[in-house]
Amino acid sequence: MERIHVAVRSRPLSPEDARSSPWRISGNTIAHSAQSSIRFEFDRIFGQECRTSEVYETRTKHIVDSVVQGFNGTVFAYGQTNSGKTYTMRGSANEPGIIPLAVHDLFQRIEEHMDREFLVRMSYMEIYNEEINDLLVPEHRKLQIHESSEKGIFVAGLREEIVTCAEQVMDFMSFGESHRHIGETNMNLYSSRSHTIFRMVIESREKGDDNEAEDSCDAVRVSVLNLVDLAGSERAAKTGAEGVRLKEGSHINKSLMILGTVIKKLSEGIEGQGGHVPYRDSKLTRILQPALGGNSNTAIICNITLAQVHADETKSSLQFASRALRVTNCACVNEILTDAALLKRQRKEIEELRAKLRNSQSDHWGEEILNLRNTLLQSELEKERIALELEEEKKAKEQRDKRLIEQAKKIENLSSLVLNSERDDRSIAFSKDKRRVTWCPGPKARQFGIEVLGPVEEGPTSSTVRNERNMGMPPHFEELMQGSYASNDEPCANACSPSDMAKYTEDVSLPDSHALLHVTNRRKTNTMKKSDQEQFGGTAGELIIPEDAHDGNNALQSQECTVPCVVSSLSARESEAILVIKQLQDQIKLLEAEKSSIQTNLDDVLELATQQKTSFNEKYEKLQQNALAAQEQAKVANEKLSTLSATIKSNQEVAYGFLSNVLMETEGINLGMHQLRNSVESALSFIDELSQNLLMMAQGILEVKHSAHEDIRQFGSMVRDYEKLSACLMKKVCKLETEKKLLEEQSQDQQNEIDKLKSNLASCEKDIDDCTLQHELEKEGILSELLNLQKEVLTLSSSSLMKEKESIRKELDRTKTKLRETETKLKNSVQEKIKLQSEKAEAHKEVKKLKSQRTLLERDLRKRDSATVDKRHELNSTPQELAGVFDQAVQMQEEYQKLEMHVFDMEAEISSLQEALKTSVAEKDEALSKVELMTSELEDLANKLNSAELERNSLSDEIALLTKRSNSSESTLKRLEASLNSVSREKEDMGMQLTDALLDMESERSIWAAKKKEYLEASQRLNTCLDENRKLSEDLIKVRQELASCREQCRTPEEKLAHSLESNMNEKGIKFCEACKGSDQFVEKGRTIDGAVGEKELQKQLLMITEERNSLLSETQQMRLIVNEAEVLKENCDRKASALYITNHKLTH
Structure with a gap:
């Protein structure tokens, strides 16, 4: 209050x-x-x-x-x-x-x-x-x-400048x-x-800088x-x-x-x-x-x-x-205050309170460092837990590999069993008698099945085979086993019961792989004819009964008839078995090739794993060093809180960054665990994907190298183009400066001409005033003469002069009407003169306005030039200070975008100023047109004055006639004659004066026409200057378009670089995680397979990979430097364009 x-x-x-x-x-x-x-x-x-x-x-x-x-x-x-x-x-x-x-x-x-x-x-x-x-x-x-509610009390329509x-x-x-x-x-x-x-x-x-925009x-x-x-x-x-x-x-x-x-x-x-x-x-x-x-x-x-x-x-x-x-x-x-402004203010207050709390709690930095150490230890414990889980998964995989080996052994045993059964069948067929043998009843078949299957010992392999069959096998081997089981079931269906066959398949021991050469393919038994199957079944049934071999020769004869059929069927089966064996050998070769590729992938995985371990160790050491540095800084901060608070905050941010990186790595490892659990089920497909990813990595690196070289070439060409453009722009600037000087000289000449015209106008106005005064004096003299004539006419009493009186009265009436008309014309001329004076004052005011607007524009342009120079210095200083930090480089890019937006805003303001200049030029043209109208009106007034003079001459002639008539009258009219003579003499004097005035007017008209011609020539010069300015503005627009195209050309390689770098980094990160997963899975397996691989080879491979990584980093840094140089060139071009715009504005002014 x-x-x-x-x-x-x-x-x-x-x-x-x-x-x-x-x-x-x-x-x-x-x-x-x-x-x-x-x-x-x-x-x-x-x-x-x-x-x-x-x-x-x-x-x-x-x-x-x-x-x-x-x-x-x-x-x-x-x-x-x-x-x-x-x-x-x-x-x-x-x-x-x-x-x-x-x-x-x-x-x-x-x-x-x-x-x-x-x-x-x-x-x-x-x-x-x-x-x-x-x-x-x-x-x-x-x-x-x-x-x-927003403006309060205000006056609507009030101009605010x-x-x-x-x-x-x-x-x-x-x-x-x-x-x-x-x-x-x-x-x-x-x-x-x-x-x-x-x-x-x-x-x-x-007023906040771009870096302080968030705080303001x-x-x-x-x-x-x-x-x-x-x-x-x-x-x-x-x-x-x-x-x-x-x-x-x-x-x-x-x-x-x-x-x-x-x-x-x-x-x-x-x-x-x-x-x-x-x-x-x-x-x-x-x-x-x-x-x-x-x-x-x-x-x-x-x-x-x-x-x-x-x-x-x-x-x-x-x-x-x-x-x-x-x-x-x-x-x-x-x-x-907007909502955003309130939020910013509250945030600022909160940050100030936090800063005060930090300053007051500076003694607790040791506790915070201990907390950081605890978080690091927790991350290490999580890593160890993840390693244990990986080892457990390795053990499970090893067990599955053992099961696969046992399944292969089972396949070999089955093949040997088939060969043994064929040999037994042949021996039985030759030992049988030639008499017909009937089907043996159930007890004998059972005894035969027991005798045949008796020699096979039931050991630990049978139990393992049962368990493994229940757990399932890979798809290739399952198909083989199904085919073998199907082929075994069909010929034995007539010989034994299903339960005996199950016991047979469960208790047999599998033969060696070389015995598979004599195995028949039993998958194609379905395509045999029914008669062959019956014959085969009959022969099998007869062969299974060895006890009736002594019954007679009839059985032997029947067997001799059936043997060729059996031999033909066996030969067909042998050929099919050979094909199957070849297929199995091809699969074995493929498996060996896959083993070799897996071995190579394991080597790569081991190398990546060692790299990851070294990187983790380095990061841990860095964290320890940062923690020690933070302790030291905390001790120093207790002594110098005001000076070293910023460094403590930076160390804290670094520690938080490292913690966030560690957490990200742990999250990546967890994701890798989930992926490993899903990928263990399909190990072979995972290995294929690894090989493909490695190939893609190599291709991607090559593509990045090629693209980097191409971008370097493009940047070199762009730099040359920018240099050419800068040279052209400098030439244009020199031309514009010379033209500016010429235009300034022309404007001064035109200003001098305008001053001369103003002085001429003033002289013309004075002449008009003099003419009006003369007209008024003449009017008063004529009125006095008319009064005298009226008095003299009244004195005339003779009847002979009555007619002449009437005629004189009529003539007097006519002269009165003419005088009234001349008075009205004089009034109109005076009003027009007043209007011209007011328009002249308005024109002066408009000229003052234009001058003030020009000064304003010049000041705005100077301020903007100073602002651009300041921003240029800021942009030149910031890349040197923040060259090594990637996050700050991103901030600089954001600032550059903001500056571009500011440049666009400045361009919009410049366009608005150009429009204002155009409007001012149009107003100037209107003023010129008004001046031309004024000159035309002056000419009309001169014509009217001429007509008035002619009428006055006619009046003088009429008065002369009246004098002649009065001379023929009586002696009383002699006075009138004397007075009329005096009046006529005065009129002649006035006529001489009027002629002199007309001559002066004509001379002034000639002078005015010459000045008008000079004015028209000056206006033509102005128009030519304006045309040249328009051409220059069009050239500037073209240059801007070229700059915009150059910017787009710069942006496309920058985006390509950024995209390629991001994609490479993502691919490297993904492959690195996958390699870590694969390394943890196959470390023990790689050790068992390739024990001969030494540590020296691994170190060499690690050195090669690190060299490639360093080369890629150097190439990326070079590309960033090239991008920065291109941005500097862009800024230089923008500055030159703004300078051209400023010169253009000044020229238009």
Whole structure:
């Protein structure tokens, strides 16, 4: 809560008024000498000899400072008419007033606040007869007041100009003052007839670099500075106001009376009690509502005169000021906060609190280091657990390999069993008798089955075979076993029962692999004929019964008949068995090749595993070193907290980074475990995938190398292109500078020509004024002559002259009508002259506006050039400092993107400025067209003057006829003749003068035509210059397009590089994880298979891999350097393009 500051300033008095003054000033109190009860005390009272700068320093300067900080401020001058209000606010050339001092001080304060960026807008309005007019745009009249939650109370349609310096503000101020309503009264020669409000809106926000963009807050401060020059209260008896002045005075007194009632209500505290304050009764109080008891720092300067004549007005002004002292305002910072800005501010506060906590808890760094060590130990324990799980999975795989070997042995035993059964069948067939043998009953078959299967011993292999059959086998061997089982079941179906056959297949021992040469293929028995099967079954049945071999020769004969069939079927089976054996041998070879590939993959896996172990050891050592360094830094931080806090934070971030890497590695190992569990079921497919991945790795490395070489070549060509472009641009810049100098010289010549034309116009206007005066004098002479003629005509009483009188009267009527027409024409010419003068003044104002806009644009361009130079230095320094850190390089890329966005914004602003320039050029063309119209109108006026002169000549002829007629009249008309002769002589003199004037006009016309030709030539030169500028702008656009294409060409290899690097890194990471998995699985197996592989070979392979890795890293660094160089070249091209744009803007200006 802060009350309104009130200061009183008295106007200097003459010595007589000072002697008779009833007021006495002592310090900050003023009292009436005659009435002791009339006594007032204020914050400050200034005497008659004080300067305006002292008034400004007391309170207004503080208000301007607070406005820069975000508070609203209002300063207005109050008092009666002719008390010095406008002088206090506006000042003079020798002593500037409150407004110029505040404007200059405001911009000085803005320059001092380097940490914030500002946007300043100004508006200037007047309240004339309770109507709001825009003084910057005189066409905007009768504006309305609106209110909204965002803007508050504002005037709709009021022009707000963006300003960058105090000089520009003062130019706008002088332009507005030229349109203010000022009148003359008995008390003041230049009396303000309206209230004026000069308003400046200041927007500001924190200026943060790209690195500090996240830390800065996006809150925007919006403050308003109102500088009000009130019209003075007046009495009609003293001012002598009448008509319009009386109406203006009544509106001024009404608005000031409402202002006084508002101040009175606020001083009495009615608003706080819920009462009504009549802000809406006047537009002045409505606009100044925030400054009266609202959100603003307000100061009132009460201007008074201490003369005896104005004692009552002074008393009422002091009473108003004393009431204003009791009014309080609630000023606060006006900030526009978005949700994002609030979040940023809260984050900033949280970070500050955390920093304080860290500073206060600096003694606990040792505990944090211990926690880090514990987390590292936990990660190592997790690694050991993962290694144990891998060993268990290796053991399970070894057991499965053993089962596969046992299944192979079973296959061999089965093949040997088949061979033994064929030999037994042949021996039985030769030993049997030739008599017919019938099928043996069940008991004998059982005994035979027992005898045949008896020699096979049941050992441990049978049990293992049963278990393994239940567990299942790989797909290739299962198919073979199914085929063998199917072929065994068909021929034995007639010989034994299913239960006996199951016992037979379970209890047999398998033969060697060489015995498979005599195995028959039993898969194709289904394709044999039924008769062959029956014969085979019969022979088998007869062969199975050895006990009946002694029964007779009939059985032997039947056997001899069946033997050829059996032999043919056996030969077919042998051929099929050979094919199967070959297929099995091929599969064995494939398995051996797979073993060799697995061995090579195992070697690679071992190498990768050793690399991983070494990398883990190195990382662990680095973590230990970092932990030790962190301890040392913590000890040093206890001594120097302020200086080494940043280093501790960096070490902590490094430790967190290492921990995150360790956690990522553990997660990768866990994922590898899950993948291993899934891949153990298909070991062979996993090994094939490993080999394919290794091949893909080699191909990818080769492709990366090729692409890197191609990119290097492309970058070299691009660098050459950039150099060529830079040389071309420098040449164009030189050309543009020379053209700029030529254009400046031409513009100076044109300015000189314009000055000459202005002087010619002034001379023409003077001539026109002289002509108008001569016409008026002639008109008066003609009127006097006509009056004399009328008197003389009345004196004529003879009847012979009646007709002549009537004719003379008619001629007089005609001359009167012609005179009226000439008067109307003269009035029209005068009005047109006034219009031309007003248009000339507007043209001057437009020229001033264009000049101010040009200065503004030049300053903006200079500021942007300085900003680009600063950013260029920043960009040159940051790559040198952050060359080795990849994360900071990513940040630099983001900053570069932001800079590109900023460049695009700058280009958009430049295009908008170009459009503004085009509009200004169009306005200039319009002004030129107006000048041409004015010249044409002047020519029309000259023609009209010629026609008037011709009419005057005709009138002189008619008067001469009248004189002739009067000469033929009586002696009484001799006087008329003498007078007419004198009139005719005077007319001749006038005619001579008119001819001289016409000759002068014709000479001036010739001069004007020559100047017009020169002006047209200058306009043509301007058009050629504009065409050249357009061509230059088109060339710039083309250069920009080429730059954009070059950027796209640079981006494509950069994206390719980034993509290839990411893909290679991902592939390497995936393959590294897979290699780790495979290494953990096959370490023991590789040791058993290749015990002869020594540690030296592994070390050599590791060295080769490390060399390849280092070469790839060096190539990637080279590519990054090339990318950085390309970015520097891009920036140089962008700078040159911006310089070309600046020169183009200057040339267009």
